[in-house]
């Protein structure tokens with residue numbers, strides 16, 4: 001790989017004797033991997049092709065993912081390179097907590113956090129760029145989550161909504177991406193000797209917003225996929241110097257993981273508590289992770305609710321009440337399909353019905369692309385359940401299931417009408433295949449009408 005000369009000089013100077021091994025690692029192929037979704041059936045076909053286990057991530061494997069496989073389309077796996085997988089383990093969120101993933105798209109870390117939280121509590125997954133936020137929402141829908149809210153805000157806007165609100169915050173920051181050069185060589189085109197310092201400035205602004213949203217006693221994880229000390233140790237040192245209530249939390253180092261390098265910043269020995277993943281030491285791409293804890297007292301009182309809502313309304317994203325007729329239609333659907341379902345808070349965006357997590361009082365004033373679990377759409381006095389619901393529920397919540405063969409599943413994702421069991425009553429059914437929920441179908445006199453979204457068909 002043809003690396004920029006200034007990049008080579010910089011790391012020769014920083015790494016000394018180690019520089020040749022580091023620079024040669026750029027000529028090795030990028031490492032692939034995937035995580036398994038513990039809430040779904042085992043993705044046997046993908047696991048059979050795995051080339052190894054990622055030692056430090058219980059759900060992590062090495063190997064490639066087929067984006068058109070049932071395992072992927074059903075949300076049983078997420079493609080993620082092995083070093084990036086360590087971030088979710090370091091965040092270590094617990095079920096029931098309030099967690100923020102501030103720079104979340106396309107959702108690799110978010111899906112990991114959902115799994116570690118057992119989808120209990122509240123996870124706000126935010127992305128500043130709308131197009132990327134839409135991809136994030138789609139990836140989360142496939143993974144299956146009821147407790148995640150997807151927002152499309154700048155950190156500066158989000159901080160006004162959630163003062164001292166979260167138990168844990170992840171800032172997986174936009175960075176100079178040096179650690180991804182092998183995977184995405186196009187990233188080298190943006191690189192100049194000044195680029196890391198520019199990124200570091202932007203990261204400090206994001207971190208300052210993140211800290212306003214962290215509860216006293218809460219933890220902040222800061223990660224990058226770059227080797228640049230300006231963005232890594234120097235930003236960690238900046239945090240410690242700027243926020244006296246912050247201390248560094250030691251991160252467990254598995255074989256092949258390196259300590260942070262205090263000498264690349266202000267010499268504060270605590271910086272060694274961070275972790276560096278170098279591709280010449282570990283089978284993965286480049287990453288840096290630092291973990292901080294905010295003092296439990298002395299940073300002002302804990303505000304348990306959300307901030308007062310801003311009077312900001314965005315077209316198409318107002319939170320409306322659910323009408324009596326809509327409640328009845330949804331209740332009829334539940335009675336037929338999942339009689340024990342207890343929504344947390346029902347809300348509509350236009351004709352779309354969502355179940356919003358109980359831990360959030362409102363999404364008013366927020367650009368929420370997904371204010372919770374998408375339950376379905378109201379259409380002329382009918383309720384049509386959403387794919388998101390099928391992908392998020394435990395199949396045991398319903399007896400209205402039709403199991404498809406792999407051939408039938410292929411026809412289903414292609415958009416074809418299927419023939420169904422003649423002995424079943426007409427109505428909505430959860431379609432399953434090899435133990436995975438794959439979507440909804442409406443049985444009408446022995447024919448299964450296909451409700452797989454047109455934009456996802458292949």
Ligand SMILES: C[S@@+](CC[C@H](N)C(=O)[O-])C[C@H]1O[C@@H](n2cnc3c(N)ncnc32)[C@H](O)[C@@H]1O
Pocket residue numbers: 102103104105106107108109110127128129132154155172173174175202206
């Ligand atoms: C490293 S990526 C996040 C990857 C993601 N956490 C994952 O695991 O899939 C950083 C994200 O930050 C977003 N970003 C860019 N500029 C930003 C800014 N000024 N504030 C907040 N986020 C920003 C990017 O669009 C990008 O999605």
